[in-house]
Structures are given as C-alpha cells and as structure tokens.
Amino acid sequence: MKKLLLSRYATTGAGVMVAAAAVSAAAAQSHSLRAPLFPTSEPVANRIVVEEEYGFSVRRYTPAVELKPVPRGSANYETPEATTIAMLSAMATRDLDWFRSLWDAESARLMEEKDKQQGHDAAFWTSTWDKAFRNRRITITTRIDTGKYVLIGYELNSLSADGQATADVIQLDVPLKQVDGRWLGTQELSNDPVLLYWKTPTVRPHRVIRGVQP
Numbered sequence: 024m025k026k027l028l029l030s031r032y033a034t035t036g037a038g039v040m041v042a043a044a045a046v047s048a049a050a051a052q053s054h055s056l057r058a059p060l061f062p063t064s065e066p067v068a069n070r071i072v073v074e075e076e077y078g079f080s081v082r083r084y085t086p087a088v089e090l091k092p093v094p095r096g097s098a099n100y101e102t103p104e105a106t107t108i109a110m111l112s113a114m115a116t117r118d119l120d121w122f123r124s125l126w127d128a129e130s131a132r133l134m135e136e137k138d139k140q141q142g143h144d145a146a147f148w149t150s151t152w153d154k155a156f157r158n159r160r161i162t163i164t165t166r167i168d169t170g171k172y173v174l175i176g177y178e179l180n181s182l183s184a185d186g187q188a189t190a191d192v193i194q195l196d197v198p199l200k201q202v203d204g205r206w207l208g209t210q211e212l213s214n215d216p217v218l219l220y221w222k223t224p225t226v227r228p229h230r231v232i233r234g235v236q237p
Contacts, residue, residue, distance in 0.1 A: 068235055079169035079217045087178070090161035095121050100205040103173040107163060107197050110208060111177065115156050117149040127202050130210035155193070158182050165196075169217045172209070173199050 088104075090111050095118065098109035106125060113122035123131050138144070158181065165176030174196045181191035198212040212218045220226045 066235070077169065077215075077217050079167055079221060081221065082166045082168075084164060084166070087162040087164045090115070090163065090177075092116060100125070100207070103166070103175050103197075103199045103206045104163065106199055106206040106208070107175040107177065110197060111161055114152045115161070117152055119145045119148050122148075126208040126210070127200065130208060133210050155179060159193075160188060164194075167196070167217065167221055171200055172212060172215075172217075173206070174212075174218060174221070175199065 090108065092112040092115045093108060095109075095113070098105070098112065100106045100109060110122060110125050113119075113125065123134065126134065138147075156179070159179045160182055161177060161179055163175060163177045165174075167174040167176070176194065176196045179193040179195070181189045183189050196218060198209055198215075198218055199206045200209045200211065201207075216228055220228065
C-alpha cells in the first residue's frame, strides 16, 4: 500500500489554533473594511499546515492485456476491467452513445455540458478517437485501488509499418466506481491526487487554501 501526502499548512498547539482563529477573523474584517475599527498592534502572520493522506495500491497485469474489442450487446460491467474494455471498445468503434452510457449520471452531465461550452459534437469525438486509435495496439496495464475507486491504466502503442511496437506510447487512466452493481467511469477524481500523481508517489503537492489580506 502506497501513501500520498497532500500538504496544506502547519503548526500545532492550542495557542496557535486560537491565534489562527483571531487572524482569520481579522482577515475577514480587513477584507470588508480594509482597516480595523479600533487601534491594533502590527499583524502577525501565521499559518496552519494540514496533511491529508491518500492510500492506494498498484498492481501490474502480468502480462499486459491486449484489447480485443467487444460488441455492445456482449459487454458486461461487473468488474472495473470489464467496463474499461467496454469503454475502449466504444471508442474503437466510434460509438459515442455507448461511451457516454458508461459514466455515472453526474459525470455524463458534466461531460455533455463541457462539450456544449467547447463546441464539441459527436463528429469531434469520433474523429479524435479515429486518430488516437489508428495503427496503435491497446493494452490494459495497471490497476490502482484507492478507497471505493479503481483506476485502470492502459496504453496506446504506435505500430510501425511491419506491425512492431515503437517507442511512441500514450498512457491513460480510467477512474471508475461501482453504482448499483455496475462499474462506471466517474469524473469525481478529476482533481484527485491519486489520479494526478500515482506514478510519482513521493511528490508532496502544496495547495494554498487561503491567505491573509494585505
């Protein structure tokens, strides 16, 4: 089991917590009034660091599983791997309707909304998939378990004229969760540290949640 630590801010002790609360209140007042109502001392900047831990396990398929596209009528969604095969099959056969049906309801809504904002229609995606999948071998390589989610990693490996794999490889991950007994893709992990950094678990991302108004 690997662990990914997400740093935010640091200090400990009850006195610091009280001081931080006072600073937060002063910051809110400063934001609205720009200056305290009554005389004060010079402000003393403080910060609190909170570490969040994201556990996950990584397993490699041995050997990697080469994709053999399945027809929509024969697909099943009982495991993360089966849904990933269905999703890749939908892309390989340029079936956008099938592909969208393989995401949880909120994720499908968000994807449709984003498409409208960016002007992406069905032709955009079928053309994109055609270019991405053309002359490439697709293999499922990795499974990452983290909480209730599973990430399935896969590779698109470019092939030479004689059908041999080249060094041109695209690596992608499908985030999934179980919904009513079926595994579906989800956008809930779009900003999740495990999805973003599982390949470099020693990284310590730092996010500034809020600062003090000058």
